[in-house]
Amino acid sequence: MKIIASYNIKGGVGKTATAVNLAYLSAREGYRTLIWDLDPQGAATYYFRVKPKVKGGTKALVSGHQDLDDLVKGTDFERLDLLPADFSYRNMDLLLEDNKRPTKQLQKLLAPMAIAYDYVFLDCPPSISLVSENVFRASHALLVPMIPTTLSARTLAQLQDFLEGHDGLGKTNLMPFFSMVDRRKHLHLHLMESLPQSFPSFLKTSIPYATEVERMGITRMPLPAYAPSSNPVTRAYEALWQEIKAGIKGSAMWATAG
């Protein structure tokens, strides 16, 4: 089982679209896939038409009293399941704090799911917190979608500092990529050229900005489920998925985790 997180300190950069669309592509390819909506706002849960509710709330979940598998909901797509969001996830930090090894709790909760799933996608809330640290430690790949702006570049540097400053996180398989790219904007093009030079792990695929993606909120389904491969954004997600898969296989973490 490989765990892939979609994360950024900033909000509104396409984290949920990334997690939802890649999870869909993974399942479509035949992998048993789970997506865990860790964001109390529950956007991924909404896209899959599932009620944002977890029995017993975060407390039961984090304490281990509730089996993760019992909370899973089947989506409308074969091999793709969802662990829904719950509004109580906003308190997850506090509850994680109460545990013996607060930064490895998520990893522990997910371990038994290895029997049932090949890929697990984590749709993370923005911010940097104990939840994020749990995510970093559990993941085989940390996807960071970012809009090519100066502020985004700053947050990526912040994230890298954070990872390097924490024991055991220095080797996190960081995979930043450009999202919501508008090729008419000079600044976007400029940053897309310069930024990957300072971050060699930058993925080559970028996701263009398109109203088609915004329609996910209306259709309430992953983009490739309603926009065929002839659509350039669907094609971009497909290319992104192939690049990520190859990147996970080649990473140093592959040998030890999973």
Place this chain on the structure above:
Amino acid sequence: MNEFDQAYLVPDGTDLQGIKDALEARCRIGEDEPRHLLRRFHDTFDWSLYLAGGVLEERIDGHQRVMMWRDLNDEVPVLACELDRDLGFAADLPPGPDTERLARLLGIRRLLPLLDVHSRILTWRLLNEDDKTIARLELEQNRYDDKARERQGPISTRLRLHAVKGYEADFRDTARLLNEELGLSLVRTELLLEALASAGRKPGDYSSQLNFRLDPDRRADATTKEILLHLLNTIEVNVPGTRDNLDSEFLHDLRVAVRRTRSALTQIKDVFAPDVVEQYKDAFGWIGEFTGPVRDLDVYLLDFNAYQACLPEPLRPHLEPLRDFIHAHYGEEQKNLVEHLDSKRFRDLLRDWRAFLEAPVPESSVVPNAMRPVMAVANDRIWTMYRRVRKEGRAMTPASPAEDMHELRKSCKKLRYLIEFFDSLYPKQEVRQLVKLLKVLLDNLGKFQDLAVQADHLREMAQRMRDEDRASTDTLLTMGILVGDLLEHQHRAREEFAEIFAGFDSDEHQGLFKSLFDAQKRQGKGA
């Protein structure tokens, strides 16, 4: 069937719209485009998967091609994997721990397609207020297609209800509606079995084993015809697979049935006119002869890995030219075999033999055993043959020539076949024990003879390979080591003989033979 995956039978004439309306009264329904599913069922010719309680399906659903191995009457597969190749021998299966179990069941037999079931599937998705799918129903309209026998037709329509994870309560509600309100009952018959029955086929209807239920008081000639007719059926049913060389067991079973036929003809003595016996003994001898060369090559190919394994590691690759040589000559021998099977002589032989066997026995016969009850004839023949085996075996010394061992082996085989023909006339357990005993003895005698024949044949092949310039010095030397090894094993078999025969000839076993087959003793007992 899993708890959250159920199939209901939809009787002919059911109002399908009525089912949909009843569901729609409860919740909204999303309908997917109808799709086509092809299930191709496979098994070996001797039904090894079916007899082990399993079903192997190749499913073609849209662009997906999957192999599923499951238990009969259970939709949840033991093994399911993508299929990127055609099914055939065990070695062709996708690798993995579960396929190893499957491979063990197949042994050396090839998977053959049994028949196809085509399904037109209409999917109804039960939706909640968010238009989320909470359960799936698949209406499956089925047709079987038995291509080999050119038969096809409809089979029962099934309605499959699948749960969506996390929405089990909705599944239970729907199940209740289908069952209690719409009166649909769960499917009890495995799809494969229903399709086979519709195609007029009986699963498990082929076995190379003999399984007669004989009437002890019936005339011996009529009973012998019954035995021979069964053997003729076995020969005939194996001809197409032998012809197409689907796997080596077709030819093997055919040859065993031919040998048994000759044995029944000559060993169930004096039930048919002598000229009939002579004519067909020779005719079936001819089949034994022309089928021999391909069988010899099959044996080499089947044992090839074992041959290699008994050689020191560095020498093993030197044996490969022998495999190539066998393959190179295989086609020629197989062609020759097919020509014989297609010949008028062969066809006429089987036709005339069948006509003879199917003709009623004459009302009265002067042939001495013809009209006696089969039980009496069986006792006589088995008892006589047993005494011959005993006599020949007891006379064997370490200095006895190989020919004596061959003679003993032939007598043992005759005895075994006789007991197997007539086993239903005797207590099951005792007869089984004796056959087992004979198998041990035959195994030893077989090793002694076959290993010597193989060693001779290998020498012959080495010579031919040299003549055809197909063997290097290393290959010839390696074959020499192999010949030495075979002869060593043969020698060991000879040494073990005395002890194995003593086990066969123990007081206990003598008593058992006597009590079962000695007519005088049986009469003394009032049997």
